[in-house]
Amino acid sequence: MVAGVVVKDSHLEREFRMSQKNFDQVKDIAYDLTGIKLTDLKKNMIYSRLARRIRQRGLSSFDEYCELLEQPGNDEVTDFVNAITTNLTSFFRENHHFDFLVKTVFPQLLRKNSGSQRIRVWSAGCSTGEEPYSIAICLRERMPVTKWDIKVLATDLDTNVVSHGKRGVYSGDRIESLDESRCKKWFLRDPKSEEVRVKPALQELITFKPLNLLNEWPMRGPFDVIFCRNVVIYFDKDTQKTLFNRYADMLAPGGYLFIGHSENLHKVSNRFKSLGKTVYQKID
Numbered sequence: 001m002v003a004g005v006v007v008k009d010s011h012l013e014r015e016f017r018m019s020q021k022n023f024d025q026v027k028d029i030a031y032d033l034t035g036i037k038l039t040d041l042k043k044n045m046i047y048s049r050l051a052r053r054i055r056q057r058g059l060s061s062f063d064e065y066c067e068l069l070e071q072p073g074n075d076e077v078t079d080f081v082n083a084i085t086t087n088l089t090s091f092f093r094e095n096h097h098f099d100f101l102v103k104t105v106f107p108q109l110l111r112k113n114s115g116s117q118r119i120r121v122w123s124a125g126c127s128t129g130e131e132p133y134s135i136a137i138c139l140r141e142r143m144p145v146t147k148w149d150i151k152v153l154a155t156d157l158d159t160n161v162v163s164h165g166k167r168g169v170y171s172g173d174r175i176e177s178l179d180e181s182r183c184k185k186w187f188l189r190d191p192k193s194e195e196v197r198v199k200p201a202l203q204e205l206i207t208f209k210p211l212n213l214l215n216e217w218p219m220r221g222p223f224d225v226i227f228c229r230n231v232v233i234y235f236d237k238d239t240q241k242t243l244f245n246r247y248a249d250m251l252a253p254g255g256y257l258f259i260g261h262s263e264n265l266h267k268v269s270n271r272f273k274s275l276g277k278t279v280y281q282k283i284d
Contacts, residue, residue, distance in 0.1 A: 016054055018047050022062040026050065029069050030084055033077065033262045036093060038084075041173050049083040081233060081262065089127045091178055092134045094229065096277050097258050101135070101225070102142050105256055109224055110143070112254070117148040120223045122250075124213060125231035126154035129165025129206075130174070135227070136202040137186055145205065153219060155211035166208040168198035213243060222252035229278075230260035237268065244269040253284040 026046060027038045038046060054065050057076065068076050092098055109119055123132040132154035139145055156162050172194045175183050187196040211217070213231070226247055232240045247257055248271040257272060257280040265272055265280060272280035
């Protein structure tokens with residue numbers, strides 16, 4: 001108390017206490033389920049989203065909620081994933097996918113498509129654009145983009161996130177996990193606003209379009225690579241079967257499909273073979 005004024009700790013006013021142990025548990029579970037690496041900068045956002053889940057489940061603490069999440073076969077996982085991933089993404093999320101893209105897919109496409117010198121990649125469910133820009137960085141760093149016809153299509157149902165992605169402006173903390181050399185090479189930093197903007201060399205590779213995956217697809221394809229990560233968790237099995245069948249139709253022979261960290265095609269599609277770590281290849 002100072003001069004008759006009570007100074008309150010804002011954290012003490014919260015409905016539920018989230019300890020660092022609780023947050024570390026949430027971070028581990030989030031990574032296991034989605035591949036997202038949460039930083040301490042996201043702590044307040046995560047608190048807000050999960051406090052709603054605690055109320056809706058009729059629980060009284062983050063301790064109880066974390067215990068629920070760690071129970072095998074619990075029915076909270078989907079709602080947990082939805083809560084923390086709504087328009088939440090990051091550059092080079094699930095980095096092993098991009099390693100596979102660079103080390104395996106690109107060398108094959110250079111040989112396979114040497115005649116047409118054409119490559120098409122689709123980021124389906126692109127959110128605010130971090131995924132397609134990560135793909136574009138890989139293409140710029142490893143592929144002959146100035147000599148070949150190489151394009152990335154980025155689509156999402158939400159027109160707001162599509163506009164965000166097209167604009168290509170992000171808060172500075174969005175690139176904190178990237179190597180400094182990549183930050184300098186592919187982003188422009190605004191010292192006044194602390195925002196960063198992707199460079200035109202990346203933007204010119206990508207076309208952003210709104211698209212409902214359950215409606216007609218106007219593009220013709222074929223695509224060499226499709227990213228559809230952490231999207232099908234919102235659909236039932238029948239819808240998933242239809243969607244992955246359409247992806248197979250849209251992929252070139254031997255094309256690649258990347259899906260989310262917690263997703264799989266078991267009993268959903270027999271038109272792909274698993275290459276491990278949620279990477280699939282179309283069966284010709």
